[in-house]
Amino acid sequence: MFQLLVSLPPAIALSIAIVAEVIATSFIPKTQQFTKLSPSIIVLIGYGIAFFLLSVTVKTMPVGVVYAIWSGAGIVLVATVSYFVYGQKLDLPALVGIGFILAGVLIVNLLSKTVGH
Numbered sequence: 001m002f003q004l005l006v007s008l009p010p011a012i013a014l015s016i017a018i019v020a021e022v023i024a025t026s027f028i029p030k031t032q033q034f035t036k037l038s039p040s041i042i043v044l045i046g047y048g049i050a051f052f053l054l055s056v057t058v059k060t061m062p063v064g065v066v067y068a069i070w071s072g073a074g075i076v077l078v079a080t081v082s083y084f085v086y087g088q089k090l091d092l093p094a095l096v097g098i099g100f101i102l103a104g105v106l107i108v109n110l111l112s113k114t115v116g117h
Helices: 002-006 010-031 037-057 063-086 092-111
Strands: none
Touching: 002 037, 010 037, 010 063, 037 063, 063 092
């Protein structure tokens, strides 16, 4: 399993890292300040997977670009999950800001030569 994860293409490793981080972050409220065992374990495992796969990704991609994509995509996805799972509404300025973050992630991924697709 470990060898499989280490040999993943960088884009796949980063994508899985983003999903793991979003799952972990989305479970934080369910931990009730880490007093509930099951959601706390999900958070810890999710972040462990996310950071491990980030380390795999930065072997071949610049850490600044990797982190920008990871955090930007994570912000957008956690806000989306929070809306549907926790009913957390966003006002217009928040939606505009998240739209700018999404636009930035897309620009880096689609137009930047730094990413090295």
